[in-house]
Every structure is written in C-alpha cells, then in structure tokens.
Amino acid sequence: MTLGLQQPPNEILCCSFPTTLKGVAREWFTKLPTSSIDNFKQLSNSFLHHFVKGQRPKRPADQLLTIRQGEKKTLRSYVKRFTRETLEVDKADGKVQLTTFKARLKSRKFVFSLMKNPPKTMAEMLLKA
Structure with missing residues (x-):
C-alpha cells in the first residue's frame, strides 16, 4: 500500500521513460550523448527544453529532394538519413516520400x-530496402 504513495527511484524513472517515446521524441532520445543525463529531473528538463521551448519550424516537403544516396554510401545509411529527415518535414505525404526516396537511390538494380x-x-518500401 505504501509503495503507491512513494515516488519511484530515479533509476526506474530514467529507464522507463524511453519506452514511452515514439517518432521524433524517440529520435531525440537516441541522439543524447552517453552519460549526459544524471537523473530524471535533468532528463525531463532536457526533454521539455527541446520540445517545448526549443521548437523549430518544420521544413517544407520539397526538402526531401535534397537527400540522395551518395555513391559510396550504403542503402542502410540512406534509409536512416531519409527517415530522420522525414521527421523534420511538415506534412510529408506518403506518395511524395515514396517517389523522392526511389528517385534518389543509386542502385539501379534495386530501383x-x-x-x-x-x-x-x-x-513497405523501408521493409524492402
């Protein structure tokens, strides 16, 4: 009974927090430098600062046209970059994403x-890639 009244330990809060994240928030969390957060208060403040105070405007969908798979870049790195950039785009339509992704591939065999x-x-495209 008293367990419900107590605040969970810092370690549990910090470990369970990432399981609640999706999309851009998950991406933000994975980019945090290792050992950069010491406690849950610092983690929650960093999260709030980034997503509430530090909001930046979304990029237009044509921003995706600037992404291409470089000659010496792997398909995996292209997928990762394209996915990350898509999170930054405002109202990225699925058809636009598909068309842009295919147009910027270097592997003609895959195309x-x-x-x-x-x-x-x-x-479906990402699964094939």
Missing part, C-alpha cells in the same frame, strides 16, 4: 526490382 513489385506505402 528495377521496385518497378517489378512497387511498394504501396513508405513502410
């Missing part, structure tokens, strides 16, 4: 395989 069996959603 041809996509033409044979085109993905209908960006999630």
